[in-house]
Amino acid sequence: MKDYQTEGIIIRVRDYGEADRIVTILTSGYGKVQAIAKGCRKPKSRKRGLIQLFTHADFVLYRGRNLDTITQCEGKESFAGIRGDLDRMAYAAYLAEVLDGFAVSGEIQEDLFYLALVCLHLLTVEDPELVTRVFEVRIMRLLGYMPHLDDCVHCGSSLKGSQVAFSSSMGGGLCGICSSTDPEAAVCTLGTLNMLKQLSRWDLKRLRVLRLTAKMKREIGEIMQQYISQRIEKRIRSADFIQSLASVQNKGEFGEY
Known part of the structure; x- marks a missing residue:
């Protein structure tokens, strides 16, 4: 069956060509999925505001040889509370990078999906650093590490x-x-x-x-x-950004020496 439907969270996004985006979706039923959203960057595209990092949505996809294609997308949550705050955005990017490192294509990882969803919701209202520390420990326990x-x-x-x-x-x-x-x-x-x-x-x-x-x-x-x-056998780049952000904030609070 070429078409399939799944709930998912976009954990990685990159522009492709003039109007498309290639995304990585952490899904509840198919693990990590790589897909292309054709024409989503066009001003009149219905997907324009949905194909973004952290979007939680119901997706309909067409299975391809190398990349699946997003044919429909119905948004459930955009996590606006994260996007409007640089600190929360930085920690959410860290969560997404870690999830991308551990999620497996084609493998059902429902517990991983729901941990990601809960932590993204918590990031909008709780101390983002504390949420991230809990996420790190929980994902290690969940995956047997x-x-x-x-x-x-x-x-x-x-x-x-x-x-x-x-x-x-x-x-x-x-x-x-x-x-x-x-x-x-x-x-x-x-x-x-x-x-x-x-x-x-x-x-x-x-x-x-x-x-x-x-x-x-x-x-x-x-x-x-x-x-x-x-x-995951690689350095987590978003962790470096969090550290540089904290350094800038500390200089602003205490002054430069």
Whole structure:
């Protein structure tokens, strides 16, 4: 059957030719789909406002040899609250890049789709950095990559003391003694590793009651970005943009030295 219908979220967009766009759609029933939206950039196209990054919609597609073709698109949510805020937009772009790295073409990944949808909705109303930290931990747990945090991944002893570390290559926490076994391990507090475990189980409806210090959010971000980059085997470019954006904002707040 050449035509098929699916619910999906656009996670990547690039212009093609004079009036078309090639998009990557994370779907509920077909995994990651690459498709072309012909003529969507024309001023009078009905798809013009829909074929955009983060659009959640019902799609009708025609299956092609290399690329499918979007024949119909009925929008469900555009996430305007994200588009109107540069910080939220940056974190949403990071989510989309991570999703693109893990989603598999032709494989049903409903849980991944719904995690993406929930987190995009949360990004419109909650602290975007906290939402992103929760997303990182949840996607690792969902895909079977949840790091080992109950004891030292190297020697098996309990994780204790004020300072421990996290090894992306070993896949878990290191005690103070073993932290030197991986020169690239990220030094962090025990509280950060405990929070990672808590975030993997936390009810997303109660996200706003979580209280993480700026240091804890920063440490979790550094740990998970390195860990995820190793799993998808590439650097996440949008993470660099988030860091540069934070640097500019800090200069604006505190002045240049």
